[in-house]
Amino acid sequence: MVNTATDIPTYWDRYAQGVAPQQDAEALADAFGWTQYPHHGPGVELLDAADSALELGCGRGNAVAALAHQGAKATGVDLSTVQIDQARQRWEPLGAQFVHADAVEFLTGAAQRWEAIYSIWGAAWFTDPDVLFPLVHERLEPGGRFVFSCAPAVPGSYGVQGMYGAGFTGRQVWVYRWAYETGVWEDILTRHGFTQVQVWEEPAPEADHVGTVMGIAHRSG
Ligand SMILES: C[S@@+](CC[C@H](N)C(=O)[O-])C[C@H]1O[C@@H](n2cnc3c(N)ncnc32)[C@H](O)[C@@H]1O
Structure with a gap:
């Protein structure tokens, strides 16, 4: 496994400070954009009306709050203190729950299972899938689903990608x-026990713009 940098939480705290604020109603309405383009692509229906849901890398917590607002038992995990403090202050009154933790550590210590575990450009692509995916599979209810979105691979550049977080x-x-290419994401999910695996690239609204990798995989019922 690749060594991890010592200062990843600080990197994500700095990222959090650059996220534009939204009014509550707007934040809830826009929460389930899986793509990087507003009002584009699939929405909350990908979670199949799960009664319990866990977001890995929840950031501001808007999607967790939207699910809690609809009556689900929804929890978000994020390793940024800035994000989790803001999410708690803003969304806990709606019944949303937030945990400050690394996704792998949280899942390793978790005792409960969820009907849906999901990640919107979150921990699912910032964590080695050979480490994270077995833990996700283990913590899903039988028949439960894992849904994630992230960027497509740059052609010819696959596997772990490194970037300097504080510039050069x-x-x-x-x-x-x-x-990874979509077929490789499918192979990794299948190798870790998921069934009914489907990973595709959702096209951008404009031709030749960057699309979105979307994945759905299930734990057998
Ligand atoms: C690009 S942001 C996306 C946030 C949110 N899902 C959204 O759509 O606005 C990625 C988030 O994942 C969190 N993150 C990255 N790696 C993580 C990990 N290993 N465990 C928990 N959270 C992580 C970061 O702190 C950050 O808030």
Whole structure:
């Protein structure tokens, strides 16, 4: 396994400070954009009306709040203190729950199962899938589903991708993310026990713009 940088939480805290604020109603209405384009692509229906849901890398927590608002038991996990503090303050009154933790550590220690575990450009592609996916599978209810979105791989550049998180003149902070062609994501999910696996690239609204990788996989019922 690749070594992890020491300062990833600080990288994500800095990222959190750059996220534009939204009014509550707008934030809830826009919460289930799986793609990077507003009002584009599939929505909350991908979670199949799950009664219990866990988001890995929930950021501001808008999607967790939207599910709680609809009556689901919804929990978000994120390793950024800034994101989790803001999400708690804003969305806990709706019944949403937030945990400050790394997704792998949280799932390793978790005792409960969820009907849906999901990640919107979150921990699913910032964590080695050979580490994260078995833990996700283990914590799904039988018949439950894992749904995630992330960027497509740059053609010819597959597997772990490294980037300097504080620029080329700043402290040595590096962040890893993982990128594969859709068929390889399907193979990885299948190898870790998922069934009814489907990974596709959702096209961008405009031709030749960057699309979105979307994945859905199930734990056998
Ligand atoms: C690009 S943001 C997306 C946030 C949110 N899902 C959204 O759509 O706005 C990625 C988020 O994943 C979180 N994250 C990255 N790696 C993580 C990990 N291993 N465990 C928990 N959270 C993680 C970051 O702190 C950040 O909030």
